[in-house]
Amino acid sequence: MEQIAVLGAGSWGTALALVLADNGHQVRLWGHRAEQIEEINQKRTNEKYLPGIQLPEGIVGYADLCQALDHIQTVVLAVPTKAIREVLRKVRDCIHEAITIVSVSKGIEPDTHKRVSEIVEEELGGLLKDVVVLSGPSHAEEVSLRHPTTVTVSAKNLEAAKRIQDLFMNHQYFRVYTNPDLIGVELGGALKNIIALAAGITDGLGYGDNAKAALITRGLAEIARLGCTLGANPLTFAGLTGVGDLIVTCTSVHSRNWRAGHLLGKGKKLDEVLESMGMVVEGVRTTKAAYQLAKKLGVKMPITEVLYEVLFDGKDPKDAVDSLMSRGKTQELDDLMNILLEPKQEK
Numbered sequence: 001m002e003q004i005a006v007l008g009a010g011s012w013g014t015a016l017a018l019v020l021a022d023n024g025h026q027v028r029l030w031g032h033r034a035e036q037i038e039e040i041n042q043k044r045t046n047e048k049y050l051p052g053i054q055l056p057e058g059i060v061g062y063a064d065l066c067q068a069l070d071h072i073q074t075v076v077l078a079v080p081t082k083a084i085r086e087v088l089r090k091v092r093d094c095i096h097e098a099i100t101i102v103s104v105s106k107g108i109e110p111d112t113h114k115r116v117s118e119i120v121e122e123e124l125g126g127l128l129k130d131v132v133v134l135s136g137p138s139h140a141e142e143v144s145l146r147h148p149t150t151v152t153v154s155a156k157n158l159e160a161a162k163r164i165q166d167l168f169m170n171h172q173y174f175r176v177y178t179n180p181d182l183i184g185v186e187l188g189g190a191l192k193n194i195i196a197l198a199a200g201i202t203d204g205l206g207y208g209d210n211a212k213a214a215l216i217t218r219g220l221a222e223i224a225r226l227g228c229t230l231g232a233n234p235l236t237f238a239g240l241t242g243v244g245d246l247i248v249t250c251t252s253v254h255s256r257n258w259r260a261g262h263l264l265g266k267g268k269k270l271d272e273v274l275e276s277m278g279m280v281v282e283g284v285r286t287t288k289a290a291y292q293l294a295k296k297l298g299v300k301m302p303i304t305e306v307l308y309e310v311l312f313d314g315k316d317p318k319d320a321v322d323s324l325m326s327r328g329k330t331q332e333l334d335d336l337m338n339i340l341l342e343p344k345q346e347k
Contacts, residue, residue: 001026002025003026003071003072004027004075005027005028005062005076006027006029006075007065007068007079008031009029009036010031010080010280012140013031013079014029014040014140016076016134017059018056019170020168021055021059022056022146022170023168023169025058028060028061028062029060029061030061031062034063036061037062039061040055040060041061049279050140050144065091065094066093069099070094072095073097074099074100074102074164075102077102077103077116077120080280081107082280088119088120089123091124098128098129099124099128099129100130100160101124102132102133102153103132103133106189106192106193106282107190107282107285107286108190108286108290110285111292113293113296115190116133117131130155130157133153133155133186133189134164135185136150136151137151137240137245137249138248139248142254143174146172148175150177151175151176152177152179152239152240153165153177153179154185155182158178161178164176165178181233181236183227184227184236185236188241188242189245190282191227191286192223192246192249193257193281194219194286194287195215195220195246195249195250195303196250196257196258197258197283197307198215198219198307199216199261200257200260201307204262204265204317212250216247218303219250219303220237220246222301222304225301226299226301229299260273260274265317287307288308291308303324306320306321306323306324
């Protein structure tokens with residue numbers, strides 16, 4: 001059994017801390033709000049993020065980052081992507097030996113277009129032993145209720161991925177697979193949030209199941225198109241971090257991205273939607289990054305493009321859907337052939 005630090009006491013960080021504690025590990029759950037940490041330690045709850053859930057005794061809250069990291073070798077990084085660089089720089093000041101980072105945050109950084117694992121490598125340098133990505137169809141609310149869930153871990157070092165698989169595997173409710181395709185696993189987890197925003201918009205507009213099925217299917221095509229251009233294995237997008245994550249994020253009221261899109265489809269403005277959510281909507285920032293990256297690489301991502309226009313250019317959501325429907329004729333299998341035959345970008 002290990003002592004493990006989980007950085008980020010939001011819903012996902014807390015749910016994963018619960019899994020680790022159920023597996024017999026001692027978990028240090030760090031958050032920056034002292035009152036939240038006091039609630040975790042005194043009441044064994046985190047009501048803002050996981051209402052009604054009683055936390056195991058194996059979880060101890062920390063408001064001091066350096067104390068949380070003292071003599072820790074494995075760190076789960078569960079903070080929003082926009083805060084990752086800031087948190088990692090503080091981590092760097094606290095540690096004195098190389099650590100393994102388990103990234104569970106899903107996003108791409110605008111402007112640099114870096115995946116989270118790349119940001120971790122850049123910020124920690126020689127203080128990083130391994131970086132492992134955990135991703136897949138997994139709502140924190142259901143994990144905390146110990147409902148059956150399957151996820152994937154990936155790393156450049158397969159042995160590191162297997163070690164993290166062993167840490168998280170719970171034979172009652174949390175099954176963990178390994179996948180050697182780090183690029184595909186990470187991009188699938190990040191880009192599906194874009195499609196979930198779009199699916200929420202179509203639901204908000206009242207367009208029903210046909211429209212959502214089309215968005216999920218064509219969304220998967222453009223995720224695979226960009227992913228394979230960047231060197232991912234196309235088969236990864238048929239797995240848990242591709243179609244699996246798309247299904248759960250595009251169809252569930254637990255999904256922040258779907259809920260945000262639904263409000264946009266109902267006519268709310270982006271600023272008021274984000275304010276009303278009370279939690280980070282990763283798909284907004286990832287839409288900007290993916291839009292920039294697709295333009296740079298010349299990859300066609302029509303859903304991402306019109307969603308960018310809705311989010312950042314003020315385009316009417318109904319006009320956005322109409323513009324997708326009025327695009328020129330094409331052949332569905334062209335996408336698949338291009339994915340399989342086009343040369344991959346070297347990473």
